[in-house]
Amino acid sequence: MPLITVIPGDGIGPEVTEQALALLDGLGLDLSFDVLDHVNAGTFLATGCALSDDDLARIRRSDGALLGAIGDARVAGTRYARDVLLRLRFELDLYANYRPAQLLHDRLSPLRDPDRRAIDCVIVRENTEGLYTDIGGALRPGSTAEVAIDTEVSTHLGVSRVIDFALASATRAVCMVDKSNAVPNGGRLWQQCWLDATAARPDLATSHLYVDVAAMRLLSDPTAFDVIVTNNSYGDILSDLAAELAGGLGTSASVNLNPQTGFGLYEPVHGSAPDIAGTDTANPIGAILSAALLLERVGHPAEAAAVRTAVRMAVAEVRCTADLGGRLGTKAAGEAIRAALH
Amino acid sequence: MPLITVIPGDGIGPEVTEQALALLDGLGLDLSFDVLDHVNAGTFLATGCALSDDDLARIRRSDGALLGAIGDARVAGTRYARDVLLRLRFELDLYANYRPAQLLHDRLSPLRDPDRRAIDCVIVRENTEGLYTDIGGALRPGSTAEVAIDTEVSTHLGVSRVIDFALASATRAVCMVDKSNAVPNGGRLWQQCWLDATAARPDLATSHLYVDVAAMRLLSDPTAFDVIVTNNSYGDILSDLAAELAGGLGTSASVNLNPQTGFGLYEPVHGSAPDIAGTDTANPIGAILSAALLLERVGHPAEAAAVRTAVRMAVAEVRCTADLGGRLGTKAAGEAIRAALH
Numbered sequence: 001m002p003l004i005t006v007i008p009g010d011g012i013g014p015e016v017t018e019q020a021l022a023l024l025d026g027l028g029l030d031l032s033f034d035v036l037d038h039v040n041a042g043t044f045l046a047t048g049c050a051l052s053d054d055d056l057a058r059i060r061r062s063d064g065a066l067l068g069a070i071g072d073a074r075v076a077g078t079r080y081a082r083d084v085l086l087r088l089r090f091e092l093d094l095y096a097n098y099r100p101a102q103l104l105h106d107r108l109s110p111l112r113d114p115d116r117r118a119i120d121c122v123i124v125r126e127n128t129e130g131l132y133t134d135i136g137g138a139l140r141p142g143s144t145a146e147v148a149i150d151t152e153v154s155t156h157l158g159v160s161r162v163i164d165f166a167l168a169s170a171t172r173a174v175c176m177v178d179k180s181n182a183v184p185n186g187g188r189l190w191q192q193c194w195l196d197a198t199a200a201r202p203d204l205a206t207s208h209l210y211v212d213v214a215a216m217r218l219l220s221d222p223t224a225f226d227v228i229v230t231n232n233s234y235g236d237i238l239s240d241l242a243a244e245l246a247g248g249l250g251t252s253a254s255v256n257l258n259p260q261t262g263f264g265l266y267e268p269v270h271g272s273a274p275d276i277a278g279t280d281t282a283n284p285i286g287a288i289l290s291a292a293l294l295l296e297r298v299g300h301p302a303e304a305a306a307v308r309t310a311v312r313m314a315v316a317e318v319r320c321t322a323d324l325g326g327r328l329g330t331k332a333a334g335e336a337i338r339a340a341l342h
Numbered sequence: 343m344p345l346i347t348v349i350p351g352d353g354i355g356p357e358v359t360e361q362a363l364a365l366l367d368g369l370g371l372d373l374s375f376d377v378l379d380h381v382n383a384g385t386f387l388a389t390g391c392a393l394s395d396d397d398l399a400r401i402r403r404s405d406g407a408l409l410g411a412i413g414d415a416r417v418a419g420t421r422y423a424r425d426v427l428l429r430l431r432f433e434l435d436l437y438a439n440y441r442p443a444q445l446l447h448d449r450l451s452p453l454r455d456p457d458r459r460a461i462d463c464v465i466v467r468e469n470t471e472g473l474y475t476d477i478g479g480a481l482r483p484g485s486t487a488e489v490a491i492d493t494e495v496s497t498h499l500g501v502s503r504v505i506d507f508a509l510a511s512a513t514r515a516v517c518m519v520d521k522s523n524a525v526p527n528g529g530r531l532w533q534q535c536w537l538d539a540t541a542a543r544p545d546l547a548t549s550h551l552y553v554d555v556a557a558m559r560l561l562s563d564p565t566a567f568d569v570i571v572t573n574n575s576y577g578d579i580l581s582d583l584a585a586e587l588a589g590g591l592g593t594s595a596s597v598n599l600n601p602q603t604g605f606g607l608y609e610p611v612h613g614s615a616p617d618i619a620g621t622d623t624a625n626p627i628g629a630i631l632s633a634a635l636l637l638e639r640v641g642h643p644a645e646a647a648a649v650r651t652a653v654r655m656a657v658a659e660v661r662c663t664a665d666l667g668g669r670l671g672t673k674a675a676g677e678a679i680r681a682a683l684h
């Protein structure tokens with residue numbers, strides 16, 4: 001029986017997680033849950049450590065983890081995000097951050113041209129190297145002569161495995177995004193790995209864009225994209241952009257995956273939104289579609305598809321939260337999706 | 343008499359530069375020009391060097407430079423962009439890349455919501471450090487054990503001077519964009535310089551966003567921005583995004599500026615677009631509005647304003663190229679703006 005760790009986290013995290021769990025419960029599947037209630041900013045403030053080695057060991061014993069959201073104004077400027085979210089990504093080697101962006105309903109698109117609205121793509125973001133390694137430091141810190149260094153590390157192992165995963169995920173087309181015209185060393189490596197990996201996939205349409213052009217193209221021609229593969233920081237930016245084009249962050253799901261072990265950390269792309277926490281207004285769809293990604297990977301693809309259909313139905317019938325034009329609260333929006341499921 | 347270096351460059355560069363020069367000529371001002379026709383990909387291919395030390399010395403003797411576009415498929419994967427454009431930015435210490443994004447006409451916005459369309463902001467991009475320093479290298483290059491390193495360098499000098507410039511450029515609000523929650527060393531330095539510099543400007547509304555959120559917010563609420571200040575790579579991405587929101591790259595102007603010496607390298611944000619080069623279809627407005635930025639800085643602000651008004655008139659009357667909904671070629675579109683000027 002698959003065991004799922006649950007980390008509700010901060011802000012709206014617990015509220016949206018509650019809806020995702022209610023939905024999973026209602027499916028009557030063979031899933032059990034281990035809830036880590038204390039992994040949050042409060043614990044970080046009280047003890048200096050929100051995710052202990054013991055927590056990490058419990059997570060490792062599970063088959064996947066569902067995360068609500070991490071972030072709190074009281075810990076801004078600290079290592080909090082690094083010590084929880086980035087620690088999980090790095091220590092569990094969750095090297096592929098898989099972020100689908102699919103428009104749930106035409107009315108949600110911010111775009112004027114009806115023919116451009118139906119974005120349906122996936123950003124595959126390298127998740128364990130690049131600018132996120134925390135390798136670097138500062139010379140003469142705090143002085144007016146300070147020099148700060150952050151090292152962008154790209155390895156053949158890291159780049160080729162995420163490209164392989166992206167190519168394996170695609171059915172139609174893959175676009176590799178880098179900045180090899182300005183950032184030469186990682187750029188050359190991405191280009192080389194891309195050339196090597198795509199040679200074996202003549203069935204796919206493959207292309208390349210510089211990141212600035214890719215951002216622009218996502219806006220001017222979003223439906224042209226199928227799978228986009230890119231490094232850690234460009235993936236961070238482009239996936240938020242794609243989420244916005246797909247109707248806003250409230251509906252965006254993701255999984256931080258190790259394709260070899262199959263372990264995934266499933267999380268909505270949105271943050272903890274402290275301004276609306278506790279008001280029953282947060283959109284639970286990002287968390288619910290993250291649970292659908294989980295269902296797919298723990299052997300329940302039919303249920304995953306049913307959840308997606310239920311979400312689309314609820315959104316089409318405007319039984320959803322205010323960010324999607326509805327009038328329901330978090331709980332009622334979750335309930336509407338569960339009702340559509342049965 | 344101000345002396346302006348002109349670098350037509352590659353692809354559509356010479357065509358759009360021709361229109362910018364025709365317009366400057368028509369103003370009858372005390373400007374003289376030194377044209378460096380050979381700074382292009384052809385020269386790079388023939389000699390391995392497109393911008394010689396002698397060229398650089400000529401440029402240094404001038405009061406500003408007008409660049410068309412740099413880039414050619416035949417030099418993809420080489421150091422060409424570095425050796426021309428990035429060399430000019432670094433060696434002339436043009437540390438502030440100033441990129442206005444202003445919607446010229448409602449019909450050009452890609453956005454559905456009429457209230458969100460009128461973007462009118464400026465991206466101030468740090469232009470001489472960050473990920474663009476070319477500091478780094480590769481270990482075991484070409485092997486499956488390769489490790490590639492690119493160093494993101496941020497200095498107190500570099501960060502504080504570009505923030506100062508951004509604050510001096512703003513009348514209403516400045517938003518600083520970084521990724522200090524994940525990239526800690528440069529992040530801390532940007533935060534510290536920002537804190538120090540904004541303390542002296544209580545008259546401005548100041549705010550901070552992480553780059554992923556900033557990209558999303560540009561799309562969801564573009565009119566909320568006035569001046570955005572950020573590092574070299576985030577500025578690259580956000581300025582292309584802002585350009586697309588302002589009606590597409592064809593109309594976007596920029597200057598790479600050293601605010602102390604006053605020297606500016608003026609260039610449209612678009613590239614060399616080799617696919618349409620020589621077909622008289624390129625939009626000359628990016629180059630013409632770059633010339634307007636030049637006029638402003640060499641003591642002709644009234645003429646700069648007149649050029650901007652003429653551009654708006656031509657666009658409003660649909661006397662423009664196809665990318666803006668018009669039916670004119672490059673030459674005729676340039677002519678239409680000159681006609682509107684008189």
Ligand SMILES: CC(C)[C@H](C(=O)O)[C@@H](O)C(=O)O
Binds near residue numbers: 182212423424578
């Ligand atoms: C050509 C390239 C190196 C350049 C950059 O990234 O700076 C361009 O995209 C720009 O924005 O001027």
Ligand SMILES: CC(C)[C@H](C(=O)O)[C@@H](O)C(=O)O
Binds near residue numbers: 082085236524
């Ligand atoms: C919180 C932050 C460190 C994180 C990231 O940049 O990876 C977030 O923006 C995300 O995309 O999951």
